[in-house]
Amino acid sequence: MKFIPGALVHGGDLKWASRAFGIREKGIVDFSSNVNVRPVPAAVVKAVGKSLNGIARYPDARCSKLLGVLSRRLGVEEGHIAAGNGSAEIIHRLVRAFRIKSAVVIMPAFGEYGKALLEAGARVRPFFTRERNRFVPDIKEIAEKIPSCTDALFFCNPNNPTGVLTPKEDIESLVAVLRRKKTILVLDEAFIDLEEEESLVKSAPGAGNLLVLRSMTKFFGLAGLRLGYAVGSLAMIKSLRDFGQPWPVNVFAQAAGEAVLKERSFCVLSRREIIEERDFLYERLIMARGVRPFPSRANFIMLKIENGISSGMLQRLLAKRGLLIRDCADFPGLSDKYCRIAVRGRADNLRLLRELDIILRQG
Numbered sequence: 001m002k003f004i005p006g007a008l009v010h011g012g013d014l015k016w017a018s019r020a021f022g023i024r025e026k027g028i029v030d031f032s033s034n035v036n037v038r039p040v041p042a043a044v045v046k047a048v049g050k051s052l053n054g055i056a057r058y059p060d061a062r063c064s065k066l067l068g069v070l071s072r073r074l075g076v077e078e079g080h081i082a083a084g085n086g087s088a089e090i091i092h093r094l095v096r097a098f099r100i101k102s103a104v105v106i107m108p109a110f111g112e113y114g115k116a117l118l119e120a121g122a123r124v125r126p127f128f129t130r131e132r133n134r135f136v137p138d139i140k141e142i143a144e145k146i147p148s149c150t151d152a153l154f155f156c157n158p159n160n161p162t163g164v165l166t167p168k169e170d171i172e173s174l175v176a177v178l179r180r181k182k183t184i185l186v187l188d189e190a191f192i193d194l195e196e197e198e199s200l201v202k203s204a205p206g207a208g209n210l211l212v213l214r215s216m217t218k219f220f221g222l223a224g225l226r227l228g229y230a231v232g233s234l235a236m237i238k239s240l241r242d243f244g245q246p247w248p249v250n251v252f253a254q255a256a257g258e259a260v261l262k263e264r265s266f267c268v269l270s271r272r273e274i275i276e277e278r279d280f281l282y283e284r285l286i287m288a289r290g291v292r293p294f295p296s297r298a299n300f301i302m303l304k305i306e307n308g309i310s311s312g313m314l315q316r317l318l319a320k321r322g323l324l325i326r327d328c329a330d331f332p333g334l335s336d337k338y339c340r341i342a343v344r345g346r347a348d349n350l351r352l353l354r355e356l357d358i359i360l361r362q363g
C-alpha cells in the first residue's frame with residue numbers, strides 16, 4: 001500500500017486555533033499539546049538567564065556540557081549521544097545522514113517520520129496497527145513482513161497518538177531480526193519518561209542498528225526552546241554529528257537542558273502527578289457517554305467518538321469553550337472519529353470532562 005500523507009498538523013498551535021475558532025489565544029486551555037504543565041524549575045529559568053551573557057558567541061557545536069550531564073544521567077558514554085533542535089530536527093537529519101531510501105513506518109504515528117522520508121525521496125511503506133487489537137503492534141508479524149531491502153523501520157514507543165507501550169523485550173527481539181536484515185530501527189522514545197525502565201537507551205550503543213530518539217520538549221517542558229537527542233553506535237552518532245548545520249542547539253536550550261536534568265525532584269513529582277491525572281482521566285472517560293478511551297502509558301489519551309459528531313466538530317465545539325484538543329483525522333490509519341487529549345492538572349481535567357459531557361449529551 002502506498003503511503004499518501006495528509007496535511008501535517010501538530011498540537012500546540014495556539015495562534016492557528018485562535019484564528020480558526022475566533023477565540024482569544026490567552027484564553028485557551030491547551031489539551032492538544034503533550035507538554036508537562038508543571039512549571040519549569042526556577043533553577044532552569046536562572047540558567048537560561050545567565051546564558052544571555054553568551055549570545056554574542058557561537059554555541060558549543062558538540063554541546064559538551066549537556067552531553068556530559070546526559071551521559072551521567074543515562075549511563076551512556078558521550079560519544080554515543082548527539083543533541084539536536086528537538087527530536088523532530090534529528091528525524092529529518094538522520095534520514096539524509098543515513099541515506100535512507102526505503103522505510104517502514106508503524107502507523108498511526110507522528111507525521112514527521114513520513115514527511116522527512118518523502119522530502120528525502122525515500123519510499124515509505126506503512127504498517128498499520130489494528131483497532132480490534134487496541135492498536136497494539138504485532139511484533140512477530142512486523143518482523144516477518146519487513147522486506148530485507150528496507151533501510152529503516154520507524155517505531156514510536158509509547159506510540160503517538162495511541163499511547164500504546166510495547167514491552168522492552170519485544171523491541172529487543174525486533175532489533176535482533178532487523179539486524180539480520182540490515183535494517184536500522186529508529187526508536188522514538190519521546191514519551192518514555194513515565195516508563196523509563198522500558199527504554200532501550202542503554203542497549204543502543206552496542207546494537208549497531210538501533211537509534212533511540214529522546215525529546216526534552218515534552219516531559220521537561222522545554223517545547224519553546226527545542227531540544228532532543230539521539231543515542232546509538234559510534235558510527236551512527238558520528239554520521240549524525242557530521243551531517244546538517246554545525247550548531248544544532250542554541251545556548252539557551254543547552255543551558256536549560258543541563259539545568260533541568262539535575263532537577264531530580266521535578267522529575268519525580270512530574271511523573272507521579274502525570275500518572276495520577278492520566279489514570280483519573282481514563283477512569284472518568286470510560287464512564288462517559290459517546291466516547292471510548294484507549295489505555296495509555298504516555299501523558300495523553302486517545303479517544304474514539306461513538307456518537308454522531310466528528311473529531312473536527314468536537315474540536316470546534318470545545319474550542320468555543322476555550323479548550324483545545326488534537327483532532328486525529330490527519331493521522332493515516334485513523335479517521336474523523338478519533339481525537340487525542342493531553343493530561344493536565346486536576347482543575348483543567350475536570351473542566352474538560354464537564355464540557356465534554358455537555359457536548360456529547362447534546363449529540
